[in-house]
Amino acid sequence: MSAADHAGDGFEAFRSSSQMLMRQSGWLGSAQRLYAVARKELFHVLRDPAMLFFTIFIPIVEMFLLGFAIDTNVRRIRTVVFDLARTQESRRLLDQFKNTDIFLLKEEVFSDEELKSAIVSGQARIGIKIPEDYSRQILSGNTAQVLILVDGSESSIAGTAVNVSNAVALRASLEHLLQDRPMPVDSRPQVLFNPDTRSANFFIPGLMVVVCQMMAVTLSATAIVREKENGTIEQLFMTPVRSGELIIGKLIPYMVVTTVEFIIVTILMRIVFQVPIHGFYLTLLAIFMPFLLTMLGIGLWISTQTNTRDAAQQIAIGTVIPSIFLSGYVFPLDSMPIFFWYVAQIVPTTWMIDASRGVILRGASWAELGSHSLVLWSMAIVILTLASARFQKHL
Amino acid sequence: MTLTPTPSTRNAPSPSGSGVVIDIRQASVRFGSFTAVDRVSLTVGPGEVFGLLGPNGSGKTTLIRALCGLISFAEGEAFVFGRDVRTDAERIRGRIGYMSQKFSLYQDLTARENMDFYAGIYGLPPALAQQRKHELIQLTGLEPYLDRQAGKLSGGWKQRLAMVCALIHSPRLVFLDEPTAGVDPVARRDLWDLLFRLAAEGITLFVTTHYMDEAERCARVGYIYLGEMLALGTPHELKQMEGVTPPGSRWLEISGIESASLFTQMKERPGVHEATLFGLSIHALVDAQASLRDLGLDDPRLTVIETEPTLEDVFVSLSKAQDRKLQLATSPQGGGA
CATH class of the missing domain: 3.40.1710.10 (abc type-2 transporter like domain)
Known part of the structure; x- marks a missing residue:
């Protein structure tokens, strides 16, 4: 069988192009590979209805439950x-x-x-x-x-x-x-920021953080594991894509989806639950970025440690639990034993929830929250570095 | 090594210098104390269709992975396109295609999206990517299935899609790791037609397979068993190997009457060393001295012709010989003697 037999069906063109093949190199090639990975990953997210449901819909249900049903103020x-x-x-x-x-x-x-x-x-x-x-x-x-x-x-x-x-x-x-004489002392407590001591005002700024954390960790925990489970990772390893391009390319769509979720939850909080935002929302978004990266990094690290999606998701949920109980989301940090108070300081969620309540309830600005940003960026860098080191293009 | 010299050391074409696509020199791969690939040497020239055969777990996939730089060689050297696998793996990976035994495309992406992804990953400029996709779609006839999710394609079409993705960047060397496992015969034939067309273009193909008929179609074949390359050469050369046809014996092909009962009888005869039933014919290794009467083959309705061993005969006898040798080496008596 010779090539000439097939001259009419595209084989000639095949030969010519294989000679003129040039690959893009340098940063342009890198950007192209990154884009290819990010685009593919976004398709995965959008084509998995169960995943979408759990990541977007469940948090909103959770928010309505907490917002409407739960009142921590003791009454009646x-x-x-x-x-x-x-x-x-x-x-x-x-x-x-x-x-x-x-x-x-x-x-x-x-x-x-x-x-x-x-x-x-x-x-x-x-x-x-x-x-x-x-x-x-x-x-x-x-x-x-x-x-x-x-x-x-x-x-x-x-x-x-x-x-x-x-x-x-x-x-x-x-x-x-x-009898009829006036009271000698009259205490007039003034509750700042949340004058009606509404539970929704206290809970929802924390809830948005926990919900987005859950989403970011579970999404990125499945990122590498899914490729392992389907056997596509081997094919991927055979290509010239670099580990860094693969990791960043995979994380970008998750960043976008989670940020969108954060904004949706904020809008619901503002409109449905009437929680006023006293600070500048962009400040909060700016602090949210390193927090998000930290959570994606944790997910990625889980992804490198496990071989099945189920295991990855279970560990992902496991990491969320300490951030619910030790972050001040439900239980105030001030009444914790000193040991747990210190533990709480290394939970990224603690910093993010404080920043969230700071901006939304107390009207805190960049000046008050700079340290939060610094701490979260440090955590993000440490965790992403660890996760990337664990993920090597080697079988 | 105390192996009988294989045709590789005697007859292998030794493509020199730039003409060699794959050049492996005494290379081993180890996982802990287990040696998965044991001092293998091999060269593959441009446009060659090289078939690597061996039972499961014999080290075929490991060798491919090591050649792509995904596993390190413990000793020896390996070069692909003249580049050292240890230092230049990323560059090499940009120029090779790989298609694995498992269908490893993204099932939830459409055929077109899979192609786009690999075009992007290999950094093809958009115009070239467009052209390549067009050519490969023409070549494989995937046009009607472009917008179908890969997971919903039938086996044969999945395989063509995998092929397109492996070829999108015009690699000059393609590794195919059991590409036809679990594929129907028609799709299998189609794939091989495609492979020969690629080979005619000067693309080197490194194929692992279990199928003897596929092995017969390869220009050269290597047989790897428990990590060792036991034989290397053209299918014809392998059939001439000593030990496959022991001195004083010959291979016969017998047909003509109902074979199953004849086959059972034959296995009882002292002059018959081996017999295999192939549908209506029997393939047997017999004493050269034994007459047809001795062998119970003097029935006039029978057609008996002298034949050469099949590749399967070659591999079976090589594996048995190797097992005997290993048993001897590991048993205490053998070791002491």
Whole structure:
């Protein structure tokens, strides 16, 4: 069989072009390879509906759940009352409890047993027992004791209930002593940045960070693993593409997709949850970049360590857990034991959430957040360097 | 080495200087204490269709990977296009094509997107990429399937697409690692037609295969067994190797009557060393002295002709000889003697 037999079907052209073949070299060739990898990777993301669903839709659902359903402010705790006194004074005390909006006086019980069983059964969290001699004791200048039974199984409720009932009792005592004279000291707390202490304002700036972290880590964790699983990595290794081009080319589309997600979540936060942005949003985006790179780097590192997509995703989820509990996203850093406080400082999410709340709630600017940016850039550089070193074009 | 001299050392064409595309000199690959490729020497010239045969795990894929610089040679030297594999792997990779035994294209990308990706990865200027794609689509007839996702193509078309992607950058050397494993016979024939057209263009092809008929089509064949290159030469040369046809024996091809029962009878005869059934004929190694009557082949309906060994005969006898030698070397008596 000779080439001449096939002259008519494109084979001649085939010969001519193989002679004139020239490859682009230098930065132009590098840019071209980068573009080829990035474009292909974007196709993978867009063609995987399950992946898209989990990365874009689930975070939004999560946001609605947290934004609407969760209120960390303790309000309207179910309370039962056992009022033995049934006097004007006892009713006034109960009104004072009611007026705090912390206690929801649901029903009255008529025995100690009922009081106790209401709490054990979970019908009520608080039981207030006013003794029969309540009014008499007050009027005779003695101390009237009021029993507050608190269900300690939910610590935040218990804490609030104890504090507020103390305050109610104190206030009642003072009013009794002062009669018509004014209060000597009046505390006027002013809650800055979030005057209504709305939970959404506190949660959503942290949530956007955690959601985007989840997305970035899972996306990039599958980046290399997918090629390993499908056997395409071998073919890729046979080409002149360099490791750096492969890594950057793969990360670019993930950066774009995650940044878009971050912006979508911000818009939802602003419009649906009415959380005002006090600072300059671009400052936040600028700090978000090194954070995103850090997370992509972590994903990439996972990708080099594992051989299946399932394993990669499980580890990815595993890395997100410490950043939920140790970043101040849910639990305040200030009340952590000192050891964990230090651990929290090396969690990148801690810095990003603080920056996010800083810009959105406190109106912080570049001047206050420069150190956050510096820390996150350092983390990004360290992690990306480690991940790239682990990923070598060698079988 | 105490191996019997193979045709390679005697007859191998020794393409010299710039004419050599692949030049491997006493090269070994080791994984820990396991030697996957053991002091292999080999040269392949331009436009040659070289077939590498051997059982699974014998080191075929490892040798290809090492030639592409993905695994390091532990000892020896290897040159591709005159460039040292150890130092110039990236340059070499830009000039070779590779098609692996697994279909390793992106299943969720269309045929066209796969081509575009590889054109980009190999840094083809857009105009040239366009032209190359056009030529290769013409050559393989992929036109109607360009916008179909690669994962939804049938085996034969997947393979053509893989071929296009491996050829997009006009490589002068293409490694094909079991390109026809699990492909239907028609697609297999088509692929080989394509390979010969490429070879006619002066493109060097390095093919590993399990199929003897494919081996027969190669200009030269190497047989690798447990990491050692046991034979190297043209298919014809390999069949002439001593040991394949022991002195005082000859190969016969017997046909004419129902072969299965004859085959069972023949295996019992003392003068028959080996017999293989091929459909309606029997391929056998017999004593040269033994008459047809001795062999039970004096039935007038039978056609008996003297023939040469097949490549399969060659590889089976080489493998057995090597196994015997290794057993001797590892057994305590053999080692002590």
